[in-house]
Amino acid sequence: PLLTMQLMPPGYTFFINSHTSFGKFISEIKPQYLSPVALYRSKRMVLDSVGVGLIGSTTDVFELALQHCQHMHAPDPISSVYGRRGIRLSPTLAAFVNGVATHSMDFDDTWHPATHPSGAVLPAVLALSDMMPANSKPSGLDFLLAFNVGIEIQGRLMRFSNEAHNIPKRFHPPTVVGPMGSAAACARLLSLDPSQCSHALAIAASLAGAPMANAATQCKPLHIGNASRLGLEAALLASRGLEASPLVLDAVAGVAGFNAFYEDYVPQPLKSPSDNDNGHVFLLEEQDMGFKRFPAHLGMHWVADAAASVHKVLVGVDPGKVSPDQVQDILLRVPLSKYINRPFPESEHEARHSFQFNACSALLDGEVAVQSFSPAAMSRPELHALLSRVRLEHPQDNPANFNRMYGEVQVTLVGGDILKGRCDTFYGHWRNPLTNESLRKKFRNNAGVVLPSEKVERLIEAVEELDRLDDCGALLSQLE
Amino acid sequence: MLRKGITESFGAAIHALNATHLTDGVIHRSKRMMLDTLGVGLLGSRTAVFNKALMYSQMFVSEQRSSVWGRSEITLPPHYAAFVNGIAVHSMDFDDTWHPATHPSGAVLPALLALAETLASRPSGLDLLLAFNVGLEVQGRLMRFSREAYNIPERFHPPSVVGVMGSAAASAKLLGLSPAQCSHALAIAVSSAGAPLANAATQTKPLHIGNAARRGLEAAQLAQIGLEGNPAILDVANGLGVYYGDYNPSPMADSGAFRWILEDQNVAVKRIPAHLAMHWVVDAALAARAKLRDTVGTFDLSQIRQVTLRVPPSKYINCPLPASEHQARHSFQFNACSALLDGQVTVASFDRAQINRPALRELLSKVEVETPEDNPPSFDKMYCEVEIGSAEGRSAAARCDTFYGHWRKPLSQRDLVEKFSVNASSVLCPEGVEGLIDVVGNMEKVSECSVLGSFLRMTSNREQLYRTRIM
Numbered sequence: 001p002l003l004t005m006q007l008m009p010p011g012y013t014f015f016i017n018s019h020t021s022f023g024k025f026i027s028e029i030k031p032q033y034l035s036p037v038a039l040y041r042s043k044r045m046v047l048d049s050v051g052v053g054l055i056g057s058t059t060d061v062f063e064l065a066l067q068h069c070q071h072m073h074a075p076d077p078i079s080s081v082y083g084r085r086g087i088r089l090s091p092t093l094a095a096f097v098n099g100v101a102t103h104s105m106d107f108d109d110t111w112h113p114a115t116h117p118s119g120a121v122l123p124a125v126l127a128l129s130d131m132m133p134a135n136s137k138p139s140g141l142d143f144l145l146a147f148n149v150g151i152e153i154q155g156r157l158m159r160f161s162n163e164a165h166n167i168p169k170r171f172h173p174p175t176v177v178g179p180m181g182s183a184a185a186c187a188r189l190l191s192l193d194p195s196q197c198s199h200a201l202a203i204a205a206s207l208a209g210a211p212m213a214n215a216a217t218q219c220k221p222l223h224i225g226n227a228s229r230l231g232l233e234a235a236l237l238a239s240r241g242l243e244a245s246p247l248v249l250d251a252v253a254g255v256a257g258f259n260a261f262y263e264d265y266v267p268q269p270l271k272s273p274s275d276n277d278n279g280h281v282f283l284l285e286e287q288d289m290g291f292k293r294f295p296a297h298l299g300m301h302w303v304a305d306a307a308a309s310v311h312k313v314l315v316g317v318d319p320g321k322v323s324p325d326q327v328q329d330i331l332l333r334v335p336l337s338k339y340i341n342r343p344f345p346e347s348e349h350e351a352r353h354s355f356q357f358n359a360c361s362a363l364l365d366g367e368v369a370v371q372s373f374s375p376a377a378m379s380r381p382e383l384h385a386l387l388s389r390v391r392l393e394h395p396q397d398n399p400a401n402f403n404r405m406y407g408e409v410q411v412t413l414v415g416g417d418i419l420k421g422r423c424d425t426f427y428g429h430w431r432n433p434l435t436n437e438s439l440r441k442k443f444r445n446n447a448g449v450v451l452p453s454e455k456v457e458r459l460i461e462a463v464e465e466l467d468r469l470d471d472c473g474a475l476l477s478q479l480e
Numbered sequence: 481m482l483r484k485g486i487t488e489s490f491g492a493a494i495h496a497l498n499a500t501h502l503t504d505g506v507i508h509r510s511k512r513m514m515l516d517t518l519g520v521g522l523l524g525s526r527t528a529v530f531n532k533a534l535m536y537s538q539m540f541v542s543e544q545r546s547s548v549w550g551r552s553e554i555t556l557p558p559h560y561a562a563f564v565n566g567i568a569v570h571s572m573d574f575d576d577t578w579h580p581a582t583h584p585s586g587a588v589l590p591a592l593l594a595l596a597e598t599l600a601s602r603p604s605g606l607d608l609l610l611a612f613n614v615g616l617e618v619q620g621r622l623m624r625f626s627r628e629a630y631n632i633p634e635r636f637h638p639p640s641v642v643g644v645m646g647s648a649a650a651s652a653k654l655l656g657l658s659p660a661q662c663s664h665a666l667a668i669a670v671s672s673a674g675a676p677l678a679n680a681a682t683q684t685k686p687l688h689i690g691n692a693a694r695r696g697l698e699a700a701q702l703a704q705i706g707l708e709g710n711p712a713i714l715d716v717a718n719g720l721g722v723y724y725g726d727y728n729p730s731p732m733a734d735s736g737a738f739r740w741i742l743e744d745q746n747v748a749v750k751r752i753p754a755h756l757a758m759h760w761v762v763d764a765a766l767a768a769r770a771k772l773r774d775t776v777g778t779f780d781l782s783q784i785r786q787v788t789l790r791v792p793p794s795k796y797i798n799c800p801l802p803a804s805e806h807q808a809r810h811s812f813q814f815n816a817c818s819a820l821l822d823g824q825v826t827v828a829s830f831d832r833a834q835i836n837r838p839a840l841r842e843l844l845s846k847v848e849v850e851t852p853e854d855n856p857p858s859f860d861k862m863y864c865e866v867e868i869g870s871a872e873g874r875s876a877a878a879r880c881d882t883f884y885g886h887w888r889k890p891l892s893q894r895d896l897v898e899k900f901s902v903n904a905s906s907v908l909c910p911e912g913v914e915g916l917i918d919v920v921g922n923m924e925k926v927s928e929c930s931v932l933g934s935f936l937r938m939t940s941n942r943e944q945l946y947r948t949r950i951m
């Protein structure tokens with residue numbers, strides 16, 4: 001039942017309503033509730049996120065974010081920075097730049113309902129772990145528990161709203177649920193009490209929310225960087241006694257809380273395992289994660305796979321390169337979503353959010369890869385020729401929803417032949433997950449850009465053993 | 481609704497506005513706002529929320545350091561100085577309020593002062609005045625994009641939406657950014673906007689202003705080193721528009737027919753450290769109290785049978801039994817009863833002991849709240865009525881349409897300076913207090929505005945002893 005603020009008499013410290021139930025859960029959850037499936041899936045997420053962060057440390061936007069932190073603040077020998085040996089920053093700043101790195105190429109994991117959960121949480125948990133004294137670092141299992149709490153809270157919050165189930169239009173989801181997940185994970189790692197955990201979430205809510213208009217710009221990676229940083233900040237402020245509303249997650253008429261970010265919103269309390277004979281089932285066990293095979297918005301993966309199948313046919317018929325001269329018309333049947341409909345993207349950020357660009361790249365090259373977004377690749381005349389022949393259709397049966405959408409590429413050749421490719425589930429989607437081998441290959445390609453191969457292999461091992469490590473420092477030390 | 485070039489026009493205007501655009505009227509009003517803001521910030525540097533934020537902020541290291549208001553021995557990295565000083569300003573809900581509703585100064589001045597202390601260019605008082613007014617103007621313009629903004633908020637706390645934009649604009653101005661960079665500063669700032677109203681009436685609310693100041697400054701500095709956001713962030717529906725139910729942006733003129741909003745729309749300066757709406761109910765309660773006393777000869781609380789408040793509808797300031805100082809500052813009932821009990825509402829009225837007084841709690845239990853149809857939730861149009869019903873069947877009622885301090889009835893210069901002096905003297909020595917009055921009073925002639933920082937740190941001996949003891 002909803003308890004309104006005005007009914008709270010003085011002296012009351014803790015009501016159980018939706019908001020405070022979340023605080024209680026975060027404080028009371030224990031590692032024993034992490035099932036083998038949750039451990040397995042979350043370790044894959046940690047590995048992928050680290051790899052994506054490492055390659056992300058080579059981007060301009062990361063450099064900019066790092067430069068900003070270094071200008072505004074002095075070096076602080078606490079938390080390490082992806083791909084930069086010898087540079088350490090204050091924990092929230094490290095969380096910030098590492099979060100920026102993670103999302104810099106739109107290469108990070110995506111969940112359903114849609115958000116990029118790991119980038120908002122892992123950098124904060126790493127930075128916080130670095131902050132803890134050397135002789136009392138969290139165990140690997142505590143680390144994983146905090147990480148999973150951060151993911152879980154994000155998943156639970158997104159299920160409060162139908163709007164969250166579709167490709168976003170107003171607020172960028174990582175900015176809404178990301179800070180909440182980060183705050184939860186950090187509160188867990190700091191072992192805050194239920195009331196403090198509750199306040200951490202509420203403080204984070206006042207830091208949540210950025211609009212979609214900055215997606216497909218250089219600013220977007222900061223959404224994840226800030227989610228990570230601000231969630232950590234919220235937890236640290238709560239640990240110092242800062243208090244906020246105990247009703248943020250509840251829907252109080254006339255005073256918006258978390259529901260400010262959604263048009264429809266129905267909160268549910270979260271049962272703490274101590275109150276629940278059945279323990280706790282993490283959402284990750286029921287809903288797996290999508291991992292990207294190339295650095296672009298998730299929606300691109302469908303059209304890329306569809307276009308790749310057409311490419312295969314084309315080079316099968318006429319071995320060699322695909323030439324624009326062969327192509328008369330390209331029709332893409334995709335969901336309706338303005339911010340990923342860009343006929344002639346002008347920056348790498350726009351290109352990662354362009355059905356047209358990714359379809360044409362895959363048509364030309366047989367795949368989309370990291371290099372597809374380089375300035376050279378982006379400015380190819382053949383690519384531009386193809387782009388000018390693309391039309392989009394938005395079939396009624398193709399919803400803007402990562403669980404139900406499809407991508408169709410229909411190429412009409414100059415001779416009149418029509419080639420069709422369709423992808424319902426791309427390889428890497430939660431319905432068709434990357435094998436461990438594919439995931440490690442992606443990790444090696446990414447991490448190898450920045451780290452020597454021995455370190456890369458040791459990282460793979462450290463993550464694999466994470467739940468058995470007494471001291472997560474073994475993982476932390478490999479990151480530099 | 482896509483109209484080309486609105487964001488561009490804002491960037492151009494921020495860049496192009498210069499000291500010759502400042503009028504006497506705007507200079508006069510904005511200096512009053514500066515003085516008031518410094519005073520409430522200094523008083524606020526004694527609050528629990530400020531101390532928590534300060535402790536947190538001391539975790540950060542930097543080479544450049546900026547002043548912490550009311551502290552002689554602590555400096556912080558500029559972002560965190562902006563953060564804590566902004567928190568101080570809003571910590572007691574004592575800072576200025578505008579129409580459409582926001583607290584414009586607290587989001588801007590702390591950022592500018594923190595920034596000014598680090599700039600090799602050593603900005604003058606006039607530079608500060610100009611940047612300050614740019615920060616106010618941008619906030620005012622943005623709020624006029626939406627009808628929703630004209631009423632007491634329900635969804636997002638306005639300082640968290642437009643405050644960060646004002647801070648970004650003001651910081652961009654002081655940094656001398658190019659028109660394009662100014663636009664990008666705004667775009668980056670939007671991604672830092674928007675805190676839900678639920679944290680109003682809690683200890684976290686002051687952070688909305690502290691964060692607006694800090695993150696606006698950060699947005700400008702990121703734009704300075706080349707970060708880019710959406711160049712149409714104010715134009716498109718899914719940019720700044722996401723924070724409003726209705727959103728209709730229009731371009732900003734940079735010269736020619738430019739007129740500052742502050743010229744035509746003054747701010748309200750508070751006499752009581754509480755939500756603006758409380759000022760109406762307090763004035764009405766005091767008037768009703770006086771009427772009853774005049775009728776009966778004495779004013780006897782035990783005679784009161786019922787107190788009826790007629791107020792505009794707004795959930796977050798309707799709190800029958802506040803449990804904290806933050807709730808008390810957002811409670812029609814509490815403020816009316818404090819006024820009836822004590823004949824005044826002051827800073828001290830919100831101390832824990834005062835909030836928990838049995839006599840007050842008893843009076844609170846006699847309060848009924850009505851929300852008449854003709855009382856809109858708008859700081860420009862609302863009124864408050866207080867009707868006291870006594871045991872013998874007598875009643876006295878009074879109505880307040882415009883409290884003293886509202887933009888329609890501004891504080892006299894004497895009373896504004898008096899408010900500042902009382903606030904500042906709680907922390908600073910007389911030299912600091914007088915120094916600030918002097919510098920702000922002559923701001924347009926001051927050669928280096930960072931001199932403010934040195935006065936802001938002139939704590940009294942009593943303060944210094946206090947600090948030394950607890951260290």
